[in-house]
Amino acid sequence: MSGSIFFMSDVHLGMKHYQHKRLQEDLVMSFFDKLINEKAGELIIVGDFFDSWIEYRQVVPKGFYRIFSKLYDLVNSGVKVTYLAGNHDFWRGKYLQEEFGIEKLDTHLERTIDGKKFFIHHGDGLAYKDTGYKILKVILRSKISQFFYSLLHPDIGLWLAKSTSSRSRDYTSQKDYSQKDGLKDAALLKIKDGFDFVLMGHRHKPLFIKEGKGFYVNLGDWMKSFSYAEFVNGIFYFRKYYDFNSQKIVDELIGDSNI
Numbered sequence: 001m002s003g004s005i006f007f008m009s010d011v012h013l014g015m016k017h018y019q020h021k022r023l024q025e026d027l028v029m030s031f032f033d034k035l036i037n038e039k040a041g042e043l044i045i046v047g048d049f050f051d052s053w054i055e056y057r058q059v060v061p062k063g064f065y066r067i068f069s070k071l072y073d074l075v076n077s078g079v080k081v082t083y084l085a086g087n088h089d090f091w092r093g094k095y096l097q098e099e100f101g102i103e104k105l106d107t108h109l110e111r112t113i114d115g116k117k118f119f120i121h122h123g124d125g126l127a128y129k130d131t132g133y134k135i136l137k138v139i140l141r142s143k144i145s146q147f148f149y150s151l152l153h154p155d156i157g158l159w160l161a162k163s164t165s166s167r168s169r170d171y172t173s174q175k176d177y178s179q180k181d182g183l184k185d186a187a188l189l190k191i192k193d194g195f196d197f198v199l200m201g202h203r204h205k206p207l208f209i210k211e212g213k214g215f216y217v218n219l220g221d222w223m224k225s226f227s228y229a230e231f232v233n234g235i236f237y238f239r240k241y242y243d244f245n246s247q248k249i250v251d252e253l254i255g256d257s258n259i
Helices: 021-037 065-076 095-100 131-140 143-150 154-174 182-192
Strands: 005-008 042-046 080-084 103-105 109-113 116-120 197-200 207-211 214-218 227-232 235-243 248-257
Touching: 021 065, 021 235, 065 080, 065 095, 095 103, 182 197, 182 207, 182 214, 207 248, 214 235
Parallel strands: 005 042, 042 080, 080 103, 116 197, 197 214
Antiparallel strands: 005 227, 109 116, 207 214, 227 235, 235 248
C-alpha cells in the first residue's frame, strides 16, 4: 500500500454536553482533507469515533451528515478506512461498510507494515479492577442481547444508548482502576512478544513510551488532545493536530521513532 498510514482514536462525535461540538466536527473534516491532499494510504480509527452508535436494520443515528459526506470523499479519493470497535461504538451493522466502503473490525488488529509488527486495540477491558465492565462487554456484544435490544423502537433504543454512554463516562472517570496502568502493562507484554508498536486509545491521554526495541502509544482523544499518529517509510510520528491554547491547527511532534 502506498502513502502514509494514519491513526486516530476517541473522537466521540455527538457527545452530549460537549461545548466544542462544531469545532470538533470542523477539525475532523479538516483532518480528513489533509489525508486526501497528502494522498494517504490508510486511516485506522482505533475505536470510539462516535460517542454512541447503535445501528438498526433500517435506522442509524442522525446528526452526522457532514462527517459522512467527508468520509465518502476520503474513501472515494483512495484512502482505505479501517475502523476498530470501541466501547461506545461496538454495535455497527453493515451501514458503514455498504455505504462508504469502510472495513470494520470487532476486535484488535495485528499487521506487519514495512517490516514492523503492529498490535492495535482500543484498550477497553484491559484496565485493572474492571471486572464488571469485562462481564458487561461480553453481554452487550452477544448476538442474543443485540437481537432483543433491536426489538425496541429506534427512538427509545438510541435515546437509551446515548443516556447510558453519558452515565458510563461519568462512572469511569470517577472509578479507581488502581495506580497501575493495565493498558500500558498489556502493551509492554505485547512488545515482549515481538511487536514493534502497540497502539491503543480509550484513556484519552496521549502517551509515547519506549520499551526495549518497541513502543507503546496511547493515541489520546479528539476532545482535548487532538492527537494522531502517522507511519510512513518505516518512521513513526506522533503529532497534535490542534492546540486549544494557541487556538490553531499545529504540527507539533509529540514523539517520533525510527527503529
